[in-house]
Amino acid sequence: MSMFSPETLLVLSLAIPFAAALLIPVFHASPNMREAVTLTSAVLLLITVINLVPVVLAGGSPEALTFKIVDGVSLGLKLEPLGMLFMLVAATLWIINSIYSIGYMRGHDEPRQTSFYVCFAIAISSTMGLAMSKNLFTLFLFYEILTLSTYPLVTHKGNNEARNGGRVYLLILLSTSMLFLLPAIFITYGVTGTTEFTAGGILAGSNVTNGVIALLLALFAFGIGKAGLMPFHFWLPSAMVAPTPVSALLHAVAVVKAGVFTILKVVIYIFGIDTLRMSGQADWLIYFASFSLLAASVVALSQDNLKARLAYSTVSQLAYIVLGAALATTAAVQGGSMHIVMHAVGKITLFMCAGAIYVAHHKTEISDLDGIGRKMPFTMFAFFIASLSIIGLPPFGGVWSKWFLAVGALDAGHQFAVAVFMISSLLNVAYLMPIVMRAFFRPPKGAKPGEPIAIAEAPLFCVIPICMTAFGCLVLFFAADSIMDFIKLIDLKGPAASAAISQSADTIAQLTSGGVSNGR
Amino acid sequence: MQALDAIVQNYNYAITVFLMVSGLYIVIASGNMIKKIVGLSLFQTSVYLLYISAGKILGGTAPIIDRNYTIYSNPLPHVLILTAIVVGIATVALGLAIVARIHEEYGTIEEDEIFKETGL
């Protein structure tokens, strides 16, 4: 693969899943070939993405497909470390999820599987495009394609419930993006004359007033409806009518992570974290995200439907990342970036478990899960591990991102946010652990005590991916260091600021006083 | 008094305005489709008068150069209005043709009855 230039690799990352979407309908008649196309392209995509890693590690930022549409509106791809990380997560999990999809869709005998795989591939393609976008317009384009391509997936069942769910999904996501995100882009272009993502932030150098910053932040925070910030979170529970593989990859990883990724990207490359923090205009967002974080956890407690509980848990976890972005300190933003990875692997496991339970036993309500752990030991053990990771206990990945977020909160002087993280972790325990307890320690309903319970797992295609991602939670605990090294490549300060830092370092050396303000 | 004088002196414009307003009023107020067309025609006619009034110079004659005359009326408005009259006739003819077709189809040319029937 290294025979391709980095620029070609960028285009390939976009083109491979898209080509898959074109190729899948050709094999409509032979499901095995069709699934082979999906799996092959997933593997090819991962290889392509992995080949890009050394480029980013070497400090490169390849660009491709740049062309101007009109003044201020241009298409373009440009790789940077945060996007690279997101692509790695999405591409890896696509393979695992594809295997799972095959098990789920066949085990459940779903109709219209071809269009399912087509839309899925388009969604992945637009996720890749979003991760590589060079400017706000490109990001907005792929953001909307992602919304539109997942709409048929949400409404896959084709019944009334699916239609209503799809309605809420489309209305909330499209209207927030049109109503708030688009004006935010207008204003950004209006005041700075550009929409290109720039290290250090494009608002950093311009003399925008705090009022404009506050307005822009509000428009971005609520306009990026995919980030699920309350009160625009309820599309996510509505989207749960989709088949579980969709909930697992798209509504725990690709779509929602596209939302928080966009928020991080906007904070880092549009506002600039120093500009945002020093303007003091993000404080309200800190409180808002904190509220969203706790409230969603409380709502999750009250949900009996397993997927709905997981959905609210996702809303809560997304708020961690938004909070990290709002705190706008180096550690908080890095912690938020890391949480994209940690939460993705944990949450996809939980959703795949929920799907496996549904395929094997047609159970959707938590109150029906008594003793399920004895019938499905692998699945439920994986569920247990992923729960621990989401809660943030060692030795699983989730602990690290929460740690950095807490450190970031302290850096920013918001001890209050640390308390929010603590309370939330307790709430996580409260809504996840009872499921595990019920599954393992209660006898199945209607079973006589002492009678042996036969193991009845989901199809192998479902169980293997679940075990892989559960194992992934463990691996991430030890791999956190290298992920952090990678995240540190994100240029949070920009060239001007780093020049200022080195300058101020000189000044400090001369004056032996730390009085020079460089935003630290 | 002065205002009245102004109106009397410019009686041609007063007539123009009168025709214009009454034509428009008929178009709006009448429910009979033929009467509406008549109103429309009246409304258009007022414009002919407006143009002609502007082109006419008192004591002026047709613009054919002749030693005996020094004042000529502007011929251009007349030419324009000739065109406008043609357009007006075409419009009225077409309008009446459509009304005739409407009468064939609906058996009436009263707007309220047709609207009641079609629910438009």
Next chain:
Amino acid sequence: MSVGLLTSVALAAGAAQAAGGHAVAAKPFILTEHLPILIVVIPLLAAALTAMLRNGRVAWAISLAVSWILPILAVMLILQVEEKGIISYALGGWAPPVGIEYRVDIVNAFVLLIVSVVGAIAMPYALRTVELDIDEPQRAWFYAIYLLALTGLLGMTITGDAFNIFVFMEVSSLAMYVMIAMGRDRRALIAAYQYLIMGTIGATFYVIGVGFLYVVTGSLNMADIALRIGPAFAESSPPVMAALAFIVVGISLKLALFPLHVWLPNAYAFAPKFATVFLAATATKVAVYILLRFYFSIFGSAISLTDLPITEMLLILSIAAMFIASVMAIYEDNIERMLAFSSVAQIGYITLGIALANKSGVAGSVVHLMNHAAMKAALFAAIGAILYRVGTARMSELGGIGRTMPLTMAAFVIGGLSIIGVPGTAGFISKWYLGVGAIEHGWWVVAFLIVASSLISIIYIGRFVEVAYFQPVSEASEKGSDPPFSMMLSIVVFTALTIYLGLDTAWSGQLAEKVAAVLVGGLAQ
């Protein structure tokens, strides 16, 4: 056939000029010098020719040939304008401002291109739909009428004479009334009658306004009026203000500015399918061009627009159109009427850009002329195809139509996304310009309203998409299947154009910006 026609017209035009008596008789006839008159005369002569025919297919072939020649002429005109600047063509050899002048600059060259291209793309669509909608003895006449409408629209656009605009306006309008009245539905007659009354009032208002302008400036040549109107305004402003009022109200009737739009939904809904596609994409666009001309090139060039109370009025009515018409679209069961209300809303965007009166805003209006033509033609053509196959455009009867007519509905969805303004479609580009224009003007609330109103379109487009894909296939929909090739060709090209104009805006955007620069550049401060 067409080549013969071309040469005969060329000879006629040459003879006409030779007869002008300006010692040009010796000059060899060069086709490219006579493009401005050819683009009007070719469809006019073809109309006379087809009116004499009895065979619908032959008439269609002639119309097709003419419709395909015109865009070539329009492109040649644009290239000439880009190369040499404004083209002034003295009709009959009489020099302006005395004679009638055909005056082509980048602004009307752009509009000529839109009108002629729409005609060219829509023509294949006519073949089958006209066979269904019109009885054979009248088919050739229908094409003659269409060519007359085309002549009128092109003439209105190209002429530099204010009264000549009135004449061509009536040529096109009368032709359109006839086209609409030829619809199969008997309500088409009522629609045509309503349009005739409103349209004639509009045209008469316009001609009254021109009369006032003539009285104060003594000229009918628009470029000449623009030069003279400043002093005239300083001397006696009431007639100039009255002229502005009459002209703007008159043209607003023609372009269906809210609340003067009542004729439009019925006219679009009950006209023959081909007429709907053609009119929806061209008629109001040309009226907008006339408004642009008078607003910017004539009144705005001499008088500061801020002295005229018209900006606020346009702004308020545009925003009202954007919201009220969109909401009315939601409550329509007839999809053609729904799309017609959507057109009224879209015209609101166009006039909003005029009210903004800065480069980005006007570029938004101008580019939306083209973008809206493409997307609305695609939408109406798709619905026309459904009507063709199924015989109804009522949403309540079209359950599951997406499964029986997949390609047609796919085109509808793409057109719908463009109406909503999803990035990657033409609609987004228009919204981008308008939004940036509003921000530049400092009207942030207006920028917000622009995007807010597009949300309403999600509801009415989404409503039909849900019906088409989620409801079980209804009795009517079972009859459906994608239309014949000739119709599908037009639908696909319009749809492709909708996407193309959203992605590769290099030339359409630049052209729109140039047009806007010409219009806004001449404004008095």
